Amino acid sequence: MSMPVPAPRWCCKVYDRLLSSASKLKPPLSLELESRLLSALLHQIYTMGTGNDTPHFQALHKSFLQSLDSMLRGLLSETPSLEKLQHLLEHIHVWIPSKRALERARAIQSSAALLEFATSLPGFDTSSDFSMAGDFVLQLGLHVSHPAEDISRQARGGIYWLHRLLVQKRGKNPAGQWDPMETSLSETSSSWPLGRLED
Template structure:
């Protein structure tokens, strides 16, 4: 609590001290754990969950523009995961600020000119981002919240950088897969941009880069399952939505018909 309180009282100094940043970020999961042990579902009145997330977003926004291996990113995501288990849910505006900062730091990170260790670390960041998005969705398990999270990921599908597009498609597929298996996930709320998500993924089905086309097919598969769940159906009950590639003899989504699945 002293580490966290010291940070909240002196943010300017902390932005220049990497050791203090890590001390602050690593204190948050411990604090959340102790709160849960005491059967508390909030950190208030000692600390505001919103104030902590705002501080985390500020730290990420002030990271150096030149990519470098840093534990601040992974520790930030771990802190957010711990905070997501407590109430109240984050305001969407604050959550958007956090997501924009994190996704820029991770998706736009250059790895080609760096060593194997740096590339492995970046893969760890991507896995951490998948976990954090899952935690934020678990906090409010609805299609409305899923759409909010996907909008931030899909922003990067328009990037001119192939690596950034690959990371975005991979991340969206992982989030959609998580949503389809999340117990208690509420599919009754509005999902007005489902058709747009289908279209954007569908555009990458025939991408010449295999990693992009494969991830796009995976994303469409999980999105189809989610849309079928909204209708109380499963893949076996909607076999007419599948087609067979006679050349490769593998099943692929007949994504041209997915608009029918999304219709109400």
């Protein structure tokens, strides 16, 4: 398998335009077209190589990740519901089992950021089914004890925000504050029985 390489400059400009406008289209994209566009954008950004480690390239990629987060938040804001959140997370979580650590890290970061945003959306609809919640937790849970602290922290954070959403779905108000940095894998597991994810 060939190693990922930095995208050509013209391609970067095209994807930057798509990222900045995809969530603002009126009327919104059809679900099928949105899925195809999202898959293409995630592939382009997550597989972007790091061979070119210049400050310009690093800044460009950071800008792309920020634009991606903004696009995902915009798409979720259009339809603030668990159904829409699951649809977006399914595209992101495809990359968590990747053999490349950098691709896994980027997907976990996107997942945690989107989950955190979802908990802050006013009027977020939790009435729809969230059948993939258990799979999302298990995928993130595999990285809770990752040796890279940033990946571990993002994975713990993602699980925490998932927990808040599920508590909200059950009609309860999450009590207290929790710091993912200070919670171990055993504490996370014991405080959240996986068998209750879809209650």
